[in-house]
Amino acid sequence: MASNIAEKETDGWLVASICAYTLYNETVYAINYARKTAPTRQRVFMNLTVEQLESISAEMTEARFDPINICSSKTNEQKRSFSAIWHKTDSYLFHYIIELELIQSCFKADVHNANENYYAHLFEVFTNEGLEYCIGIWKKSRTSIEYRIQTDTDLKLMQEQMKNSEMTVSRVSAMRTTDTGQLVFYIIWLGVAFSWLNHEIPITTTSTASRWRSRRQNHQSSLDHYRINSLLDQQIEQMMLFEEIPSLSISVITEKGVQISKSYGYADIRQLRNVYIFIHATPYSKYRTASISKVLTAMAIQRLLDKGLLKTIDARVFDDGSILGHKFDHADHANTSHRNQFMNLITVKHLLEHTVGAWGNQERLEYESWPRNETLENTYDHHDFALISALLWEHSERRLNYGRGLQLVPKSSDIAYHYGSMAGTEAIAYCAPNFGLGIVINTRGARENHLTGWMQRVANFLRTHFRDM
Structure with missing residues (x-):
């Protein structure tokens, strides 16, 4: 299996999830792959105990890897084991939280994490020794992501409830309850994350910067300034497209005054849902200065x-x-x-x-x-x-x-x-x-x-x- 995973990785495919199942008294592994879209390192772990999962999670966190999937398995009446996938890219790593708790504690954690602007990335449920558990991963993102964890025994009813929500299925997990034996489904629905797909990046500049450009002493200087601005726009737009950055402002000031003062993107991405309202970021927009x-x-x-x-x-x-x-x-x-x-x-x-x-x-x-x-x-x-x-x-x-x-x-x-x-x-x-x-x-x-x-x-x-x- 390891050689197959390595071969797939060479061909540009990364493991998205791996889970073990029992089929005809044999242990089989179901592996999902996803096409690599950026330079990425992956670590794949299988047949872990809880203690090993804890240790590896701490190790991967220290190494700045991103948790992609954790799967719980119990095959052939053996002890429960776990498989885990971690990826690392050159991109910014957002904060995440991992929980392995009784399911009611997971739901309480979900309320708390949602209030702190995390969204549910994984909600894997399972039973062990007569108790109901879950593994949850909550992540932050550059923009707020709307989500819902839905639970019910009727899949058709669950779909009907969400048909007008503009949300899509992200994860599905299921388990039989320990009291009634009913099969209960747990579905993570995610809202549409911000993307520049089908949108042009608006650029807004101040009149002060425009007047400064008009006072350039000669045509060559104006041409050089235009080229610098064009190169700047190109580089910033490439970065915003790659990182899906909704808004960015830049100013260049010398002893002669404001040379460049412009903003890219939108001041309020929530307004993108309304095709008639586009609030552009401007050099007068305020940003939090963080640390x-x-x-x-x-x-x-x-x-x-x-x-x-x-x-x-x-x-x-x-x-x-x-x-x-x-x-x-x-x-x-x-x-x-x-x-x-x-x-x-x-x-x-x-x-x-x-x-x-x-x-x-x-x-x-x-x-x-x-x-x-x-x-x-x-x-x-x-x-x-x-x-x-x-x-x-x-x-x-x-x-x-x-x-x-x-x-x-x-x-x-x-x-x-x-x-x-x-x-x-x-x-x-x-x-x-x-x-x-x-x-x-x-x-x-x-x-x-x-x-x-x-x-x-x-x-x-x-x-x-x-x-x-």
């Missing part, structure tokens, strides 16, 4: 030091006499003796350096179910800078605003913003109680604060900070 927010927040700390509003980065953050005091103590933990006393030693410097190491969510994101127990000296995380933003807010009695440059403005100044719809992005929110991490999907509001990353227009961001470079 670049950490750089800006660190700059604001330096500004506080320069102004004397913060005396030292060795100042303590929590407990009596600190910057935040007991501001973020959880209501259920009014008695601080129950809190980890190590928290009282944390300083601003620890937060800036990511050397706190006290947060309790190291098992999150890529690998959910099975713990990773390595001892790390420092771990890059988001919680530290959420707290830095909070202490900036509380300590200076002002809120940060980068829309008008690196400055501190009164907290009462609520600048309207639109968070979450731009190119299907998501807002990252940090919950103060227990410093838990939550992800808010398509949040909209009129208030930026320490719970969110900064929103910024690309051209304004560069124009604001160009003189500081």
